[in-house]
Structure formats: structure tokens, C-alpha cells
Amino acid sequence: MFPKPRADLVPNTADFERLPLVKPTGFREYDARWLFPQEINLMGLNAIGLGLAALFDERGVKKRIVVGHDYRWYSGSVKQALINGLLAGGFEVHDIGLALSPMAYFAQFELEVEGVAMVTASHNDNGWTGIKMGLSRPLTFGPDEMGRLKEIVLAGGFKTGSAGRYILVPDLAERYMKDLTKRAPFKRKMKVVAACGNGTAGAFAPQVLEAVGLEVVPLDAELDHSFPRYNPNPEDMKMLHAIAEAVVKHKADVGLGFDGDGDRCGVVDNEGHEIFADTVGVMLARDLATQYKNPVFVADVKSTGLFMTDPVLQSSGAKALYWKTGHSYMKRYTFEQKALAGFEKSGHFFFQPPLGRGYDDGLVAALAVCDMLERAEGKTIADLRRALPKTYQSPTMSPHCDDEKKYGIVDKVVADYEAIAKAGGTIAGQTIRDLVTVNGVRVTLADGTWGLVRASSNKPELVIVVESPVSEANKIAMFRDIEARLAKFPEVGEYNQKI
Numbered sequence: 303m304f305p306k307p308r309a310d311l312v313p314n315t316a317d318f319e320r321l322p323l324v325k326p327t328g329f330r331e332y333d334a335r336w337l338f339p340q341e342i343n344l345m346g347l348n349a350i351g352l353g354l355a356a357l358f359d360e361r362g363v364k365k366r367i368v369v370g371h372d373y374r375w376y377s378g379s380v381k382q383a384l385i386n387g388l389l390a391g392g393f394e395v396h397d398i399g400l401a402l403s404p405m406a407y408f409a410q411f412e413l414e415v416e417g418v419a420m421v422t423a424s425h426n427d428n429g430w431t432g433i434k435m436g437l438s439r440p441l442t443f444g445p446d447e448m449g450r451l452k453e454i455v456l457a458g459g460f461k462t463g464s465a466g467r468y469i470l471v472p473d474l475a476e477r478y479m480k481d482l483t484k485r486a487p488f489k490r491k492m493k494v495v496a497a498c499g500n501g502t503a504g505a506f507a508p509q510v511l512e513a514v515g516l517e518v519v520p521l522d523a524e525l526d527h528s529f530p531r532y533n534p535n536p537e538d539m540k541m542l543h544a545i546a547e548a549v550v551k552h553k554a555d556v557g558l559g560f561d562g563d564g565d566r567c568g569v570v571d572n573e574g575h576e577i578f579a580d581t582v583g584v585m586l587a588r589d590l591a592t593q594y595k596n597p598v599f600v601a602d603v604k605s606t607g608l609f610m611t612d613p614v615l616q617s618s619g620a621k622a623l624y625w626k627t628g629h630s631y632m633k634r635y636t637f638e639q640k641a642l643a644g645f646e647k648s649g650h651f652f653f654q655p656p657l658g659r660g661y662d663d664g665l666v667a668a669l670a671v672c673d674m675l676e677r678a679e680g681k682t683i684a685d686l687r688r689a690l691p692k693t694y695q696s697p698t699m700s701p702h703c704d705d706e707k708k709y710g711i712v713d714k715v716v717a718d719y720e721a722i723a724k725a726g727g728t729i730a731g732q733t734i735r736d737l738v739t740v741n742g743v744r745v746t747l748a749d750g751t752w753g754l755v756r757a758s759s760n761k762p763e764l765v766i767v768v769e770s771p772v773s774e775a776n777k778i779a780m781f782r783d784i785e786a787r788l789a790k791f792p793e794v795g796e797y798n799q800k801i
Contacts (some may be wrong), residue, residue: 368419499535511558627756691771747776
């Protein structure tokens with residue numbers, strides 16, 4: 303019988319080499335992420351594969367699965383250890399090799415395979431590994447599946463000895479790129495900066511964009527798992543600033559930035575202004591509302607209030623719904639609500655048929671931005687940005703907070719705001735108009751200024767966003783209130799950035 307995983311093993315010991323290490327906190331709300339090898343070792347990854355086999359059996363899902371890996375020096379080893387566990391659990395494993403996460407999701411459809419296990423830590427620092435998993439396309443695990451997998455893996459006692467089957471799929475990348483480019487080339491001449499942060503997208507994004515008739519300026523497209531300039535994270539201002547400099551230097555029409563596993567896209571306009579992804583979502587929603595009647599859109603709770611208040615969207619008959627932050631939550635809710643598209647502030651975009659297959663793909667989002675520009679009749683993306691109502695919005699701020707403590711702290715902040723709202727109290731001199739508590743707390747004040755506090759789903763951090771439709775001062779006042787409340791907790795560390 304395969305040994306029961308433990309959480310107390312340390313590298314460079316005999317037990318570490320002969321027993322599985324799996325730290326329980328690696329099972330997040332919907333993704334799994336660990337420091338490798340301090341929090342999971344190769345035998346621990348065998349246990350994850352065996353646990354997936356047990357979960358698929360429980361759910362009555364045929365044990366066929368797509369497996370790929372991102373461009374980190376240890377990801378190939380992590381994937382092979384995971385595959386060993388999958389095969390021991392009786393899976394038919396379709397190995398697509400080096401891949402983007404959306405390439406693995408595409409492979410589920412292309413190969414008619416039920417499951418996916420994509421080895422990636424996305425934009426996390428080097429040293430992290432992780433797995434994005436699903437058992438029903440185009441969806442990925444939510445808390446139910448992840449929670450049950452955690453129980454199975456930590457309990458041990460797996461069944462082994464089943465006859466698994468390994469299938470290498472050497473041409474999946476070519477099939478994926480062909481699928482994206484089987485469309486008429488763009489008629490409008492456009493120059494785009496394609497920034498990849500030296501992550502996996504560098505192997506694919508410039509080729510796809512060139513194949514559809516765009517003039518491409520590659521930026522940090524060379525694969526380098528040390529990420530020498532910045533982590534490939536299009537929500538990070540360092541990456542966005544680098545894209546902005548390249549756009550201005552090359553007089554590009556738009557800058558497009560892709561994260562480490564290619565499922566997110568960031569945008570910089572032709573004047574070098576970084577556009578937060580939720581604002582891009584409003585721009586795309588406006589464009590799509592001219593193509594489709596009474597569309598439904600989903601936005602995450604970190605996103606701008608313009609999805610609700612923009613007069614152009616209101617006059618078009620568009621309907622907006624806010625939901626939990628997190629690619630799995632958004633993907634599932636967009637699918638369940640039969641929305642045309644979902645937009646997440648971190649840069650995950652979910653296009654449902656006929657625009658896409660429902661999963662998040664940074665390249666599909668990039669092409670949608672270029673389609674919007676082509677339909678804009680000579681306008682620039684800066685023109686489209688300026689056409690939106692003015693708001694004062696913060697970047698996403700992420701103070702450190704241990705995984706074991708972050709949810710409890712957020713619960714206390716939620717309770718504080720609920721008590722103030724119930725008592726008719728004020729925040730920054732205003733009454734509370736609305737509280738949304740599906741994911742932490744989104745506090746909206748009387749004038750529409752709002753602030754969000756939630757726990758990150760995949761990192762030991764809190765997440766804070768504020769916005770005001772009225773003034774910079776009101777935005778800052780909302781942040782100061784949140785900042786003061788979190789200052790009461792010594793467990794909350796330094797902010798990655800402040801306003």
C-alpha cells in the first residue's frame with residue numbers, strides 16, 4: 303500500500319526520500335500550489351495522482367486526463383512524478399508536453415478527454431509549483447472538488463496496481479495555434495507589443511499574433527525560468543510599465559502582456575497608459591454589446607462599478623452580474639449563467655460560445671482586443687479608454703498574510719463592516735449603501751466609492767482594491783479606512799504597493 307502522506311518531512315533526510323510529503327495548505331480554494339520541494343516532494347506528487355484517480359472513481363468520471371507543464375526548470379520533474387501516480391491509479395494520460403494552461407484546456411476538447419492536470423505556478427515566484435485541475439470541460443476544480451481531493455490525499459491508503467496508459471501528444475501546440483489562427487487576417491494594420499515576461503507564453507504568443515496579420519514586437523519573449531526582469535504577471539505594475547515603455551518606443555497600437563501560463567492578458571494603450579483588466583472588460587463589453595442583443599456579462603468583485611453604471615452598457619440592454627474572484631469561480635459562474643463573457647480584474651477573460659469555449663485564454667482575450675480595435679473605425683485604444691466615464695481606481699494591493707490566518711482576519715473585517723452598516727454608521731464620512739460578501743467584503747458608500755478586502759485564493763496574501771467614481775480623495779479615504787482596520791492585525795505584513 304502507498305504510504306500515507308506526511309507534512310513534517312524536510313529535505314536531505316532519509317524519510318524525505320522514502321515517504322510522501324504533502325503540506326495541507328497547498329490545497330487552495332481551486333488551485334493547488336506548493337513550494338517545491340519544501341512543501342511537496344516527488345512521492346507527494348505520486349500521491350496527488352493517486353488521489354485524483356480515487357476522486358474520478360468517486361465522481362463516476364472516466365479516468366482520461368490531459369497533462370502539461372510550464373517552463374520552470376523543475377516543472378518537467380513535477381509532471382513526471384504526477385504522471386507516475388496517475389498511471390498507478392489507472393488513468394489514460396495524454397501528455398502534451400510544454401504548454402500553456404489554455405492549451406491544456408483546449409486539449410480536453412481536441413482530444414475528447416474528460417480531465418486536466420496542468421503543472422504550473424502561473425506567475426508565482428520561482429520555487430513554487432502547482433496544478434490546475436478539472437474533471438469536466440471547460441471547468442476547473444472549485445472548493446468542493448479540491449476539498450475532497452485534499453481529504454483523499456491526506457488520508458492515504460490509495461488503491462494501486464491498475465493498468466494505466468501513457469500517450470504522448472507531440473503536436474498539440476501546433477493544433478492549438480492552428481485553431482486560434484483559423485480566421486480571416488486583420489484588415490486594419492496594427493502593431494502590437496507582445497510581452498511574455500520570459501515565461502511560457504514566449505514560445506507561442508508572438509507566433510499566433512503574427513499568423514493573424516499583426517505586426518508583432520516581442521518583449522521578453524525568450525524563455526528564461528529565472529524571470530530576469532520581472533515575474534510574468536500582467537497585473538503587476540513593473541510588467542505593465544515595461545510594456546508601456548515598449549509601446550511608446552515602437553509607436554505600437556496596443557501592448558499585450560501574458561502571464562506565466564498564458565491564461566491572462568494585460569493591456570497598455572497606444573499612449574503608454576496601463577489599463578486595468580476590469581476597465582478593458584468594460585471596453586470589450588461595450589464592443590460586444592453592439593454585436594449581440596441583450597448580452598449578459600459577469601465581473602468579479604474586484605472589478606470596477608462601471609459594469610453596472612456605464613450608460614452605454616445600460617442603453618444596450620446589457621446585464622452585469624458580480625461574482626467571486628478566482629478563475630474557477632468565474633469560469634463556472636459564467637458558464638452556469640450562460641453569459642456571453644466573464645471579466646476578472648486579474649486579467650482572466652472567459653468567452654463563451656460563439657466567442658470561445660468558456661475557459662480563460664490570454665491569446666483569445668488578446669485577439670478580442672484587436673477585434674475591438676478593428677471595429678472601432680479608426681479610433682485608438684486610448685480613444686476607447688477616454689470614452690468611458692471617469693473613475694479613480696487603485697491597483698490591486700496584496701499585503702502578506704499567512705494562509706493559516708488570512709481567512710480569520712478577513713472574517714473579522716467583514717463583521718466590522720456589517721456591524722457599521724447595521725448601526726447606520728459611516729465610513730470616510732459616508733453611509734454604507736451596499737455590502738457584497740460572496741468573497742470577503744465589498745463595501746459601497748453612498749456616492750458609489752467602494753473598497754474590497756478578501757483573502758487571496760492561491761497565495762499567502764490579502765487582496766485590497768478601492769475605486770471612486772467621484773474623486774481621488776474619496777478613493778484614498780476608502781483605502782485609509784481599510785488600511786487602519788488591517789493595521790490592528792500584526793499578522794498582516796508589508797503591502798506590495800500602496801496609494
